[in-house]
Amino acid sequence: MTALADAGTPPIDDRSVGRDQSFGSEVSTGMGRLGSRLLNVFAGLALAYLFAPIFVIVLFSFNKPAGKFNYVWQEFTLDNWLHPFAKSELFDAFVVSLQVAVVATIVATIFGTLIALALVRYRFTGNGLVNLLIVLPLTTPEIVMGSSLLTLFLNPPQPLDSFSWAWNDERGFRTIVIAHILFCLSFVALTVKARVRGFDWSLEDAAMDLGARPMRTFRKVTLPLIVPGIAAAGLLSFALSLDDFIITLFVRGDEKTFPIQIFGASRVEVSPQINVLATMVLLVSVGLMGAGTLRKARRDAARTPS
């Protein structure tokens, strides 16, 4: 996932400049015509594999299941989309998920961005340790993280005992938020770090040479330049938080998030409303991502004189 952070958000200096930009044109890796075609077909199939379940999710949001389980296609209906919130438990759980995701994303984005700025801008002792510390949670299996957090919340060891007011001595909304901030933090720190790495810090010097105070420099020069990276990180952690199941399962107490509700109810009922809500989430996140990409493309286009 570190690589996801690195690759999903290309650094500011773009290598693609000067390369052949037209789609499908082979960039001289020289391969037979046939082999090259086959490779393209294979890549297309791989993308189809990635999108198969998505297609099914969207399609089955229009299904009218015969029984309680929305597994087999019966007939087309718009009912589910007209009544997306018909299942009240499902909708309540969805709202809880959104609340958790908002709080966790805000806190994780702030903390993670601060870490990234410190790592990229400053040279200090303990640099390597901090780098290790932010990568470690990503390599820890979720089940380990979840169960260790559960033991913490059940029986806080000495140094943490005095903090247990923070979760009111019971598991629920607060413990879920604490856990989600924890795993989002690393993603944010790594994503922002990857984006900020190519940043030209001499711009700050230039601003200050022109008489801007540090705070003003940060607000007018630094922040606008790093905001896209921070926004991408925030979006990523929002998606992660909304999606988390395993860790939440351990720390949730009686609280129910969207995935927990789906899992809990799946033995008795799999309603098409699940698909409707999932499709909505997908549309919103794709929309946000598309808007970001479009904005970047426009800016790049404006920058390069044609």
Next chain:
Amino acid sequence: MAAAVGERDATGARRGRFAPYGLLSPGVIWLALFFLVPLASLFQMSLSAKESRFDFSPDFSWKWSNYSDAVSHFSAQFWRSFQYAGAATLLCVAIGYPLAYVIAFRGGRYRNLLLGLVVVPFFTSYLVRTLAWRTILGDDGPIVGLLQNTHVLPENGRLLATGISVVGGLTYNFLPFMVLPVYVALEKIDLTLVDAAKDLYSSGWRAFRKVVLPLSLPGVFAGGLLTFIPAAGDSSTRSSWVAPTTR
């Protein structure tokens, strides 16, 4: 935030005395309290002589035999986890490498869009995706029907609740973790090297094997780690969900 203009080293990083620690502290404290401390107490618990881990009386002994017990009790599960994760990792390389290759070298200006497409499916919930796989691989689903008609599967054979569906699900879930690092590695390759190889009369395939492949191996390795470790951890959860009987 922005400290007064300080001295910089060659990479342009500042030498800060307090500022970096100030910036780091909230996040690092969070990680220490809620990640390192629980891990340490989990470790401590793993060495205790208690019968139940919900027994919290302060008793601690260096009972290393817990570890050998765990391995001997759950060796079948451990082994199966590693097998599934290994198979999924290999499949991820087989599917992800060509995909990353096509995106990196033939994506042209659609490269970012294609990379986005690789990630988009993961903006839907893990559980909802799994439910969708249930539909696809289900006993009445299109794939089982096709395989039964072509006699690849026996008459009442199924895919759900088998190792195949577990490996398929793991592969699906971790494919982006392979595609993205491989893409990053391929993207960095200086293509004039390939031109050079061809100028020296290397065939396309040979140029790939001798130039592109070795240079992209670090990406494959990184992707392998990112796939294998979480997949090994995840297969336990996944098998209980997709395949209740292969537990």
